[in-house]
Amino acid sequence: MNKPEFNKLQLLPEEELNIRLSRLRGLMSTAGIDAILISSNANIYYLTGRVFCGYIFIPVEGEPLYGVRRPTVLKDEHAAAIRKIEELPPLTGFTCGTLGLEMSSTVYSTVVRIEKAFGDAFIYRDASGVLAQARAVKTEFELEKIRISGIKQTRLYERIPKLYEPGMRDIDLQIEIERMARREGCLGQFRINGDDMELFMGNILVGDNADSPSPYDFAMGGAGLDPSIPVGADGSLIRQGESIMVDVNGNFTGYMTDMTRCFSLRDDLPQRAIDAHNLSIAICDRFAEEGRPGTEAKALYEMCRLMAVDAGFENEFMGHRQHAGFVGHGLGIEINESPVIAPRSKSILEAGNVIALEPKFVIPGVGAVGIENTYVVKPEGPMECVTHAPREIISFE
């Protein structure tokens, strides 16, 4: 964080802020929303380039108003220091209209308090979808941050084989990967939208632990080390003939990339696992080719699924004992953004979408195989891949 900007609230360049506001206002107009009130960290970061505790009030016409609770030192010509939400409405100059709130990411009691503060003259609407739509199309400024995360995450993945030592359990390797990630500049914070999802630094799955179902809506599971956080590494020894899948946090810039690679102790996984892994690479390549502006997300899901079915991997596609209901997901500030590549997704791809595709397979007795890459939808031509580590199964020894 640049010290001179320490007290500055708005860290986005003016031109960048205008691009984002303009897109958001267009979507607000279409949705019939006169103003939006934002308080989530993810959306505050999107609209200022920093996290603060407070609110942003964005009218369709006119300047945004920043109501800052903490830190109190933040300065901006449109900022007001407030202690509580009740102080904000008089400052907005609005006394009625349709007010959009983050109803799908703010707790119930807070939304009720906001509605009470603004009063009965307003009509309240869920603006979560509008904000998600705005954020789903990344600007060049955002894509640069994503590309930098991709470069750093790639460097991390290339070093993973050197971190292995004989006798390691999954968690031992994970701890060394976590350390290397942090040394490479990983910020640690793994932002997830919604109440239910929890994950620490990522997921390392060895052998049949990949077939342990988890409560969380991730592509893969794992039993975890404790029933209080039942996902990921479970203490399995890294053994010959089993796969090691690594899917760890790619937040190096405030914007995340998502990448998965597979390893083995020696170059000796069963042919069926190797076939499934190569199929995953083929699905990614086909996806990158077919994902253009105007493509339906659900059609892409079906294309991926059919490739798995046609190759005889229907039962192992996206899990074996438990199957994930998607094969890819948008990402950026949060790990689960729009569009989702799923059977009933209503999304249609747009240039600037950033999508992690993770066609994975769980092969009983071997473990999880397959890769995950992060792709950018381009105005023309195939998608741009921003995660570049070698795609084949790399052996440690």
Place this chain on the structure above:
Amino acid sequence: MNKPEFNKLQLLPEEELNIRLSRLRGLMSTAGIDAILISSNANIYYLTGRVFCGYIFIPVEGEPLYGVRRPTVLKDEHAAAIRKIEELPPLTGFTCGTLGLEMSSTVYSTVVRIEKAFGDAFIYRDASGVLAQARAVKTEFELEKIRISGIKQTRLYERIPKLYEPGMRDIDLQIEIERMARREGCLGQFRINGDDMELFMGNILVGDNADSPSPYDFAMGGAGLDPSIPVGADGSLIRQGESIMVDVNGNFTGYMTDMTRCFSLRDDLPQRAIDAHNLSIAICDRFAEEGRPGTEAKALYEMCRLMAVDAGFENEFMGHRQHAGFVGHGLGIEINESPVIAPRSKSILEAGNVIALEPKFVIPGVGAVGIENTYVVKPEGPMECVTHAPREIISFE
């Protein structure tokens, strides 16, 4: 996670479950709530000893009903596999009554959907307070988990001086502490109640970075490495004459302890910093002595504050440029539980409360000093401290 229990939903011993249910039902009766519907990970863990994705319906009289979405393999005589909330109400046998929901930890749109699923014959109430009250009094089973976390966290803190190497920045030391914590069994997950708070593995503050205010409602701040997560280490070099405050994640068992200790490069911090540190130790000792069942939390806050004021540290108490509004907080499954030791707290201490007290001081030009310990309120006598690392400022060289 014990493999035989892999498919078992209810991991709490029957007697333990009955203690928790009995306390919760008593509080529900007092609040006039006929049944509670739970879906947050923290409360599901509290009532089953594991996290799953779904719901627990707990009537004041009768058995709890578990509605399980994921993982689908979970078995229990009172469990039903459901795909969505709309399938649950018919299974409960209830058609009307007062239904308590987690309105202060569930997003607005989810609460609205639950209310629609149960229908207009129910009256809906916020049961967040009732659940917080239940969880604020720990059972012996829970206290054992907290004591184990305390022992492991203590072992971690005792090793910190050995992790220092000349030329380290705050973040370099933090990364080595994170690794050591994970090797000691830290689960990583740092559960926080509420929308706004974010922290990765903990907070290392060196020198004047301790005086950089943060948006988050933690006792101390720090500028952080990136404006997307502006808290904690900012890349400051560890230098002679400045304090190093370490406050890292104590979740080793699903239940957290919270401990802070201070270090210096050599044994040469200015006397005013040493005085403030010793005052923090004295405040902790006094707190442990005075904190008995029946004591008002706000009286304890005032006692701590007055000790700081009387010693001439009013301006540095709980921050310098920005001051935290509390000196201690309950903790357990989450880092911010009841009771809070704050000026307007309405809590009265009960035996079984677990409270982290963190009387800290920011001395300009030196950094943060003071300690934090986790205490258990006992039925009689002074509080039990469960965090045992040496309390004085330890020098690295």
